[in-house]
Amino acid sequence: MAFHEVRLPARLAFGSTGGVERRTDVVTLASGFERRSTPWAMGRRRYLIGANLRSLTDMAELTAFFEARRGRLYGFRFRDFADYASCTPGETPAATDQALGIGNGTRTAFPLVKAYGDVVRPIAKPVEGTVRVEVGGVELASEAFSVNAATGMVTLDAAAGAGMPVTAGFLFDTPVRFDADRLEVTLESFGAGRMAAVPLIELRV
Structure with missing residues (x-):
């Protein structure tokens, strides 16, 4: 496109x-x-x-x-x-704002999304430098993951453990x-x- x-x-x-x-x-x-x-x-x-x-x-x-x-x-x-944010406009995005998925021990890539009730919207254009990620209740350092700002794909350096929730906060x-x-x-x-x-x-x- x-x-x-x-x-x-x-x-x-x-x-x-x-x-x-x-x-x-x-x-x-x-x-x-x-x-x-x-x-x-x-x-x-x-x-x-x-x-x-x-x-x-x-x-x-x-x-x-x-x-x-x-x-x-x-x-x-x-x-x-x-x-324009994973949270309510005017608030600061938190790493727990949006659920991206559940780890299985091998998966490292998670697309950014925003939920509106039971409707989940893909977020393809995050603002560079604003994405925060949490895995299993622990927020990751920015060096522990990368974000493709043109597609909204988050890639973890290490796969999330089985059953671990992956969440994120961001501007977009x-x-x-x-x-x-x-x-x-x-x-x-x-x-x-x-x-x-x-x-x-x-x-x-």
Whole structure:
């Protein structure tokens, strides 16, 4: 998949709106009962950014970022300020935040995930240097494991013992792409303007 490991500058996203969406197929039967199903195992996030930008400098920076991604062609990292940590936003991630799996004595690789009730979301874009890992109730030193920041895979230097829980805490970005092939900017005065909201959509990676 075409993806650039670069994050949209946070100040260009101030005032953004968005959230998670689901796809549900609803069929109403002749009896009035409903039959509901979904083809999606996971929700998908959508955002609108740029509507609060007024500085021509900021709008030029967003335009340059858009051009560098070739519009919708390349994905990139986005900090969703409502959901960017293994813990509640505003708290500090702890190594016990999310369950990654159970050791079996030979397994060393564990993908990062975040649970929303019984729905488990893969986390593919952790923020480098923020991942903390615990095995069997003991937090590991940073030298005892490695993290692939492009895939979210944690690799332990030594396999977790059989039955030992592996947990982690971290910050993460949401992989997205632009969901439009054009930007619209209105010049309102010298040095100031207005940009139409720019849509982003989450990528499955």
